[in-house]
Amino acid sequence: MTITHADVRAAAARISGHTRPVTLTPVDPGAFGAAVQGWLALESMQHTGSFKARGAFNFVRSHVERDAMPEAGVVIASGGNAGLACAWAAARHGVPAAVFIPETAPAVKVAKLRDLGADVRQVGSEYAEALEASQKYAAESGALESHAYDHPLIAAGAGTLMEEIVAALPGLDTVVVAVGGGGLFAGVAASALEHGVRVVAVEPEGSCALHAAVAAGEVVDVPVRSVAADSLGARRASRTALEWALQDGVRSVLVPDEAIVAARRTLWDHRRLAVEHGSATALAALTSGAHRPAPGERVAVIVCGANTDPSDLVRAS
Structure with a gap:
């Protein structure tokens, strides 16, 4: 397993x-x-x-504890909830967070992401399109890739x-x-x-x-x-x-x-x-x-x- x-x-x-x-x-x-x-x-x-807060905190804390968090912070693609959790966990550790979400994400989730201080980027109409854009961002910026579930x-x-x-x-x-x-x-x-x-x-x-x-x-x-x-x-x-x-x-x-x-x-x-x-x-x-x-x-x-x-x-x- x-x-x-x-x-x-x-x-x-x-x-x-x-x-x-x-x-x-x-x-x-x-x-x-x-x-x-x-x-x-x-x-x-x-x-x-x-x-999602549980997994996001576990992910961020584990990397911070191992001194494996890059200066560029963390990036994630999400339908909304995983992005919120990642932004929250990153903020708890003083880490920058970029969140890629579909253009179809509910406005309530977009607003909350911005309130948490995330760099919000809306791309495409489905999660898979936001994921592709987030992977490109990670390759260019050096940010640590998180994942909504996998x-x-x-x-x-x-x-x-x-x-x-x-x-x-x-x-x-x-x-x-x-x-x-x-x-x-x-x-x-x-x-x-x-x-x-x-x-x-x-x-x-x-x-x-x-x-x-x-x-x-x-x-x-x-x-x-x-x-x-x-x-x-x-x-x-x-x-x-x-x-x-x-x-x-x-x-x-x-x-x-x-x-x-x-x-x-x-x-x-x-x-x-x-x-x-x-x-x-x-x-x-x-x-x-x-x-x-x-x-x-x-x-x-x-x-x-x-x-x-x-x-x-x-x-x-």
């Missing part, structure tokens, strides 16, 4: 005291089925509004979330997690499977790089057409994610955009949680029936990001 449970534990030690512990809240009885016990893991309350330090940092969940919820049976490029999924799987917890990996039907890779037995490029594409819009999953997806105890499911929109609305109507469509994707697996928990199954659903414009939710209330 490209990352191991030991990598996740090392990341947990490195970021301890610098990130917020995950907030866990029980779901109303019957929400996942009459006999199912469920919790929401509100990582949307993390620094910068998503789980790096061992990023994935291991994301996995620290699962370490906190299993510590708080002994006897947990299943964790449900949304997948874009697979960094969060890989880290969560490395931790969850070590603790005997099953993993349900959830993707939009129109943006399913991991599901396609599992079907093909290798990473493949996929088209990206989903309401959740701003955060789950990777054209291909990481090899690390595929390795973990092929392990026993992991299931990959798809949900339609309609279910994602409905799940996002449910989180607002019942909890007043304004989250991204990508963040509602995990819950959509349960509300749509893509994953049906068995009676008595103890389930945690990761709500991974809140960098959204809530005006459509508020207007419809």
Whole structure:
């Protein structure tokens, strides 16, 4: 495996005291089925509004500790959330950060990036185009390349979330997690499977790089057409994610955009949680029936990001 449970534990030690512990809240009885016990893991309350802060801090801190951070700082391509996290982590260490994002990135994310002091550069309409531009910038400037999901330090940092969940919820049976490029999924799987917890990996039907890779037995490029594409819009999953997806105890499911929109609305109507469509994707697996928990199954659903414009939710209330 490209990352191991030991990598996740090392990341947990490195970021301890610098990130917020995950907030866990029980779901109303019957929400996942009459006999199912469920919790929401509100990582949307993390620094910068998503789980990405964990991996970004682990990445930056590791390089600073090894005196491996160049004067030009760090550069990353992102749909928005990874860029926010990278800019935040870099600022915490006094390191310059350049963030390349698609022109289609939500304005709320662009504004937050600038507030964090990042050098923001909008390129193309998809993540892959921003990535290509960021790689060119790194080659010309000498900046350290980070990645939105495909790096061992990023994935291991994301996995620290699962370490906190299993510590708080002994006897947990299943964790449900949304997948874009697979960094969060890989880290969560490395931790969850070590603790005997099953993993349900959830993707939009129109943006399913991991599901396609599992079907093909290798990473493949996929088209990206989903309401959740701003955060789950990777054209291909990481090899690390595929390795973990092929392990026993992991299931990959798809949900339609309609279910994602409905799940996002449910989180607002019942909890007043304004989250991204990508963040509602995990819950959509349960509300749509893509994953049906068995009676008595103890389930945690990761709500991974809140960098959204809530005006459509508020207007419809």
